[in-house]
Amino acid sequence: MKTNFIHTHLSVDCVVFGFDDKQLHILLVQRNGGENNANSLKLPGSLIYEGEDVDDAAQRVLLELTGIKRMKLKQFHCFASPDRANKPEDMKWLDQTYRSNINRLITVAYLSLCKIDRKLTNVSKYKASKWCPISDLPEMPFDHNQIVASSLTEIRNWIEHDISIAFELLPNKFTISQLHRLYEAVYDKKIDIRNFHKKIAALNDVIPLDEKQEGVAHRAARYYKFDKHSYNKRKMTI
Amino acid sequence: MKTNFIHTHLSVDCVVFGFDDKQLHILLVQRNGGENNANSLKLPGSLIYEGEDVDDAAQRVLLELTGIKRMKLKQFHCFASPDRANKPEDMKWLDQTYRSNINRLITVAYLSLCKIDRKLTNVSKYKASKWCPISDLPEMPFDHNQIVASSLTEIRNWIEHDISIAFELLPNKFTISQLHRLYEAVYDKKIDIRNFHKKIAALNDVIPLDEKQEGVAHRAARYYKFDKHSYNKRKMTI
DNA sequence: TCAAAAGTGTTCGATATACACCCATGC
């Protein structure tokens, strides 16, 4: 009985969302060490270090991936199916990568957000990272496809409880139309534009600027900004 | 660098809520093996077995604790602070209990629900279990107090997304008044009783019975039941 | 002048909130 208790390797995997004005994307990395299966993309992740909290491990993965410190992130689920890491190619990759006899791998999944046009300074082991539209994801190792699927419902909940995260996906100056398309992408449904304007106008922390688009072949849209500080202060006091 | 990756022991801990018509309670167990600190209560939990998913481990803990199969349960957070298991008395208890050199212990926390007057057939290692009101919890080992604190916001979210779980906390036949007190306890605020009646009347799956209270020193309240099957069917089709 | 996207108000129904009195029962 006692001997049935196991210790296990624990990893974090990060689902980093981006938005390109049309659809949601996810940041994937090349699985390195697997030269033979060259087009093998996966979620960025890592085993946790000794003395490292899982939140810190996720921050570390994101820093190595993007060069950005203290990104917004949210733990959303622990995936621990005993079958999740037992495909032969996945076991082989684990052996090659960590040179450690990994009998079982459990992962804690995180959501994060990144402006898609942000320059990423990849300081990590990853050869390359790539934005993939969620409508056209490759088959990924382990249960990464399942993790992404469940992250989609999570990002909706998150936005509902905290609008400020929507603005992590947009440029600092954005148009209502961009925000509108983002919401349509997140909720995967049409949203009436007039009602949407009203809703945004009611938000004190989304502030219209005097600036407008230039050089567009149609009426120029006004730019807005999001006042993070005032939003956070307001949130505190409620 | 590679040697910094660790494997860790992984446990599940369950926060089982009950309701006694006045306040929420949590089911705690005696920490066994700790004869010297006799009044040491903790959350029921266990290390996971080889080949066991965390959800299954939580189900197993609940079965051993209550004798009930397939209780409703919900994973809500993974607690992995490196400091969470380094109090001397906690380390000593781990050694005694698992006879295994546990360098680090990470836990996945679960919410569950149980009718407080249900007879529990404790088939487990636990000497005793005890319902404790959430307003008067003992100091517990590890970060169990913190786990309980965060479970409180979780149970609100859960009820909001799935009313049916409220009825896991009440007898099969209940009065509106009981349900009302439950909601007041969960949200920790007064709720207008007339509006509450209206709200419940609008729920198709809360069904008034012909039966009433007997032997009470005031007007007898009507009993209601919750039609789980019709609720689930309805939920499917939406 | 045309194409393309921006911007703008009103109405309606549903939902949440506030609020106070009579009813049934056992003692």
Place this chain on the structure above:
DNA sequence: GCATGGGTGTATATCGAACACTTTTGA
């Protein structure tokens, strides 16, 4: 008859949903 909790209705405010035309700009 009184103490205790059960049960009921109305008015108002708020929110979300539906719906179509005019404006600005570059090509």
